[in-house]
Amino acid sequence: xxxxxxxxxxxxxxxxxxxxxxxxxxxxxxxxxxxxxxxxxxxxxxxxxxxxxxxxxxxxxxxxxxxxxxxxxxxxxxxxxxxxxxxxxxxxxxxxxxxxxxxxxxxxxxxxxxxxxxxxxxxxxxxxxxxxxxxxxxxxxxxxxxxxxxxxxxxxxxxxxxxxxxxxxxxxxxxxxxxxxxxxxxxxxxxxxxxxxxxxxxxxxxxxxxxxxxxxxxxxxxxxxxxxxxxxxxxxxxxxxxxxxxxxxxxxxxxxxxxxxxxxxxxxxxxxxxxxxxxxxxxxxxxxxxxxxxxxxxxxxxxxxxxxxxxxxxxxxxxxxxxxxxxxxxxxxxxxxxxxxxxxxxxxxxxxxxxxxxxxxxxxxxxxxxxxxxxxxxxxxxxxxxxxxxxxxxxxxxxxxxxxxxxxxxxxxxxxxxxxxxxxxxxxxxxxxxxxxxxxxxxxxxxxxxxxxxxxxxxxxxxxxxxxxxxxxxxxxxxxxxxxxxxxxxxxxxxxxxxxxxxxxxxxxxxxxxxxxxxxxxxxxxxxxxxxxxxxxxxxxxxxxxxxxxxxxxxxxxxxxxxxxxxxxxxxxxxxxxxxxxxxxxxxxxxxxxxxxxxxxxxxxxx
Ligand code: F6R
Numbered sequence: 090x091x092x093x094x095x096x097x098x099x100x101x102x103x104x105x106x107x108x109x110x111x112x113x114x115x116x117x118x119x120x121x122x123x124x125x126x127x128x129x130x131x132x133x134x135x136x137x138x139x140x141x142x143x144x145x146x147x148x149x150x151x152x153x154x155x156x157x158x159x160x161x162x163x164x165x166x167x168x169x170x171x172x173x174x175x176x177x178x179x180x181x182x183x184x185x186x187x188x189x190x191x192x193x194x195x196x197x198x199x200x201x202x203x204x205x206x207x208x209x210x211x212x213x214x215x216x217x218x219x220x221x222x223x224x225x226x227x228x229x230x231x232x233x234x235x236x237x238x239x240x241x242x243x244x245x246x247x248x249x250x251x252x253x254x255x256x257x258x259x260x261x262x263x264x265x266x267x268x269x270x271x272x273x274x275x276x277x278x279x280x281x282x283x284x285x286x287x288x289x290x291x292x293x294x295x296x297x298x299x300x301x302x303x304x305x306x307x308x309x310x311x312x313x314x315x316x317x318x319x320x321x322x323x324x325x326x327x328x329x330x331x332x333x334x335x336x337x338x339x340x341x342x343x344x345x346x347x348x349x350x351x352x353x354x355x356x357x358x359x360x361x362x363x364x365x366x367x368x369x370x371x372x373x374x375x376x377x378x379x380x381x382x383x384x385x386x387x388x389x390x391x392x393x394x395x396x397x398x399x400x401x402x403x404x405x406x407x408x409x410x411x412x413x414x415x416x417x418x419x420x421x422x423x424x425x426x427x428x429x430x431x432x433x434x435x436x437x438x439x440x441x442x443x444x445x446x447x448x449x450x451x452x453x454x455x456x457x458x459x460x461x462x463x464x465x466x467x468x469x470x471x472x473x474x475x476x477x478x479x480x481x482x483x484x485x486x487x488x489x490x491x492x493x494x495x496x497x498x499x500x501x502x503x504x505x506x507x508x509x510x511x512x513x514x515x516x517x518x519x520x521x522x523x524x525x526x527x528x529x530x531x532x533x534x535x536x537x538x539x540x541x542x543x544x545x546x547x548x549x550x551x552x553x554x555x556x557x558x559x560x561x562x563x564x565x566x567x568x569x570x571x572x573x574x575x576x577x578x579x580x581x582x583x584x585x586x587x588x589x590x591x592x593x594x595x596x597x598x599x600x601x602x603x604x605x606x607x608x609x610x611x612x613x614x615x616x617x618x619x620x621x622x623x624x625x626x627x628x629x630x631x632x633x634x635x636x637x638x639x640x641x642x643x644x645x646x647x648x649x650x651x652x653x654x655x656x657x658x659x660x661x662x663x664x665x666x667x668x669x670x671x672x673x674x675x676x677x678x679x680x681x682x683x684x685x686x687x688x689x690x691x692x693x694x695x696x
Contacts, residue, residue, distance in 0.1 A: 091174075091188040091690075092116040092160040093268070094285045095249040095259045098276025098306045102156030103147055109278075109285035110140045110158045112333055115341070115487045115684065115691045116282060119168035121160040124175040124184035125153025126256035131184050135159075135173035154306075155256050157249040159186035162690040165194065166211030175251070176215040178222035179207060182253045185221065187214040188281055188694060189245035189266040197241065217242065221250060232303050235260045236314060239301075245444065245694070247281050259304045263296040266694045267442050267470060270294040270302060270309055272323055277304045282692075284485060287330045292323045295468045324468055332485045340683040341488035342579065342676075346669050347538060348484065350531040352493040355482040356500045361527055366520025367511035368504035373461060374477030377512045383433040386413035389421055389449045390437030391693065393491040393574060394498065398437045399567035400661055401463070401502030407658050408523065409509035419445035421452075428456035435461045435478075435505075439486055439494035440692035441469020448696075450474045463501050465494050479505065488684045489691045490579050492669045495571060496534075499662045503527060506658075526656035530663070533653040537666045540650065544667055547634065547648055548674030551605055556583035558599070558606040558631075559668075562590055562619055564661045565609035572607060572668035578686050579676040589622040600631040607668070608646065610637035611660040620645055636667050 092113025096102045106123045114121075121143040122135025132151055136143045140160060159174035166172040175184040191197070194213035197220065202208065206219045220238035228234040231252045239246070245265030252258070261268050261279045271278030271286035271293055278286050279302070283293055294309070296302060300319060302311045311319045338344035362369040373380075386405050388398035398415035405413035418436065422445060428434075436450045441464040450471055453460050462471050462478030465486065472478065483497040507515070507523050515523075551557065557576060561569035566588045573584035587596050589608065600606070606626050610619040616637075623633050623645040635646035638654045650667045654660070676683045 091162050091281070092285065093157070093186050093188055093247055093249050093279070093281040095157045095261065095279040095304065096276070097155040097259050097304055098273065099154055100276065102153050103151045105289070106156050106158035107140065107144045107147065108288065109280060110143070110160050112284045113280065113282055114140050114160050115489060116160065116162070118685050118690070119161055119163050120170070120173035121158070122173045122175050123147065123156060123158040124251055125151060125156035126251055126253055127153040130253045131177065131181055131251065133175055133177060133184060135170060135175065137168050137170050137173060155251060155259060157184060157186050157251050157259060164190055165213040171210045172212050174214060176210060176212065176218045178218045180222065183218050183221050183225070184251040185214060185218040186249050187217060188247040189264070190696065191216055191242050191246070192244040193242060213244070217248065231255045231258060232260050232301060232312070235262060236301060236316060239314065249279055257305055260301060261296070261304060262301040264298050265444060265447070268296045270296070270304060276306055277309055279304055283326050283328070284333055284487070287326055287328060287333065291326045293326055294321045294323050295473070298470070328485050333487060342490055342492065342673050342683050345486055345488055345493045346673060349493045349496050349666065350534045350538075352481075352483040352497050353500050353534060354531045355484070356497040357504070357527055358482070360504050361524050363521070363524050365511065366517045366524055368508040370479055370504060370508055372477055372479055373505075373508070380509055380512045383411065383431055385429065385432040386411055386435060387432050388413065388415040388435045388437060389418040389446060390415070391417055391419050391443050391445050393495050393571055394437040394439060394443070394446070396567050396571040396574065397495050397498035397502070398435070399570065400499045401435070401437070401505070403564060403567065403661070404502050404506035404658060405509060408506040408515055409513050411509060411513070418443070418449040422449040426452065428453055428458040430457070432458065433461065434458050435463060436471055436475060437463045437498055438469070438471045439465045439491055441466040441471040442692050442694050443471070444694050444696055447471050447474065463498055465497070487691070489686055489689050490575060490672070496662060496665065499665070500527070500530065503659060503662070522656055523658065526659045529655055530659065533655060533663055534666055536653050537663060540667070541670055544650060544670040545674040547650070548671045549678040551634065551671070552580060552582065552675035552678040554582065554603065554605055556585070556604055558596070558604055559584060559586040559609070560589040560592060560606055560622060561609035562588060562615045564611060564613065564657070565589070565664060568609050568661045568664045568668070569607070571665055572609070572671070575669055575672035576675060578689060579672050579683055580679050580681055581687070582675060582679070589619055592622055593625065597625065597629065600626050600629040602630045602632065605632040605634065607671070608633055608635045609664050610635050610641070611657065611664060612638040612654060613657045613660070636664055
């Protein structure tokens with residue numbers, strides 16, 4: 090949600106912290122701040138607004154070789170200078186940055202205030218820095234004071250703590266909010282996301298929940314909440330630094346839309362097994378007998394990840410004939426779900442850090458269920474928590490709105506469905522048909538992207554309506570949901586998705602000249618039914634933009650976007666691409682902050 094970065098070494102910390110914060114800004118962007126340990130105490134600057142606003146007010150003489158920084162997405166207290174992180178204790182000895190939510194903050198605050206502590210902000214985080222200061226009266230080492238303070242809080246956190254009296258170290262801790270250490274040459278980094286580190290190092294260590302670390306210029310030690318040392322093996326990040334630049338594009342969103350052919354190639358790479366007309370997915374950790382034993386599949390994710398899970402459920406039912414269903418992880422975890430031994434659970438997450446999805450995985454595992462992950466971020470919490478899975482290899486996704494991860498997830502589900510299909514009753518001929526369809530996807534996505542200019546013109550024409558309806562039937566229905574989601578989150582144009590079959594059971598009442606409809610109409614067995622729905626919309630003077638394979642009679646649609654035909658089961662993957670361009674160019678036409686839509690943040694690491 091928010092972003093954390095920390096540096097300790099021999100260089101000036103401030104420029105490194107500001108650079109790291111700029112890389113992390115996609116995670117939260119309502120305020121930012123930095124603190125460094127300098128001779129004579131801590132120095133801190135923090136400010137409501139973007140990282141660039143902060144950088145403009147950091148003085149030239151903001152010197153120190155150990156420091157922490159933060160970019161915020163408000164949970165407790167509105168965005169303001171005072172509520173920005175870092176937070177300091179009264180004596181200004183400690184500085185803390187925090188991601189997550191402290192649930193018992195109100196009780197702790199009342200108690201601290203009764204003890205005479207004066208608070209400078211409305212945040213839950215400030216409680217933590219005062220607790221550390223209180224514990225430091227009896228604990229001499231910073232890590233002991235931090236451990237003692239953390240034992241008093243209930244909630245989730247990723248934190249970094251700086252102590253003016255022990256400037257040779259930074260203490261970080263994780264519980265539900267990611268912290269990753271970066272190992273440099275006589276310098277160390279810590280951050281909530283490798284995006285802040287790749288410029289400086291590729292060697293990283295992911296902390297586990299309940300772990301703390303002392304980070305010094307010459308190395309690190311990790312330990313548990315009860316002070317037992319833990320052993321960690323560094324891993325190498327393979328994402329390129331260039332992935333974190335817009336590389337000449339106006340926004341990350343359009344760059345990532347254009348990266349989809351390459352992302353899909355990577356998702357497919359080495360996984361299409363033409364000899365046996367199946368998919369090779371070693372990471373599932375399931376042999377054929379185990380794969381046959383599951384009687385149901387339940388897919389869990391949030392937002393676009395959930396919609397891609399709906400596409401996945403459709404693919405698994407069609408190709409493997411195993412009943413499959415997707416549900417928002419954020420609902421599942423709260424409804425005391427029945428966990429069945431013969432159900433395979435699949436968690437979907439681009440970031441691998443979405444708290445609701447992680448909590449759903451933990452609940453399933455606690456009850457003895459088997460969970461696979463379809464995850465983009467290698468080494469992320471959800472990936473590590475699952476019993477196996479499929480990495481997307483889509484590359485880092487920076488824009489808040491998901492595009493390439495959505496598409497790569499759908500492709501990963503097609504591989505899973507093919508694999509399960511071939512251990513069940515999918516024929517070799519059908520297996521070959523799907524293998525060929527999968528291999529055609531990158532080229533076909535390129536063909537759709539080549540229509541960018543025409544789609545941009547359509548988007549500009551439709552953007553100024555107060556709302557838009559998206560309809561699809563069966564295979565097109567999850568695509569309609571994702572299309573509506575994309576439009577509303579980046580352009581703020583109200584959008585509703587409905588199964589085309591449901592329109593006349595209520596929402597048809599909304600249809601008129603002022604509410605255009607995007608209709609997803611693949612050439613499949615339902616094409617006639619879809620044309621009937623479009624006729625019903627046209628009869629109410631509703632404007633229709635059809636996305637499909639064959640231009641309809643003009644009486645059914647004013648506008649048409651035609652896409653290449655793949656196999657019917659895989660067509661939904663392609664149907665989604667023009668809708669991403671539509672949302673992007675609608676947002677551009679309305680001059681929205683495309684990569685950082687209001688109120689949103691990439692990677693929702695709080696409940
Ligand atoms: C929408 C979007 C979100 C995410 C959701 C889950 O464009 O990006 O709806 O899909 O917050 O995030 P991950 O996939 O990181 O778990």
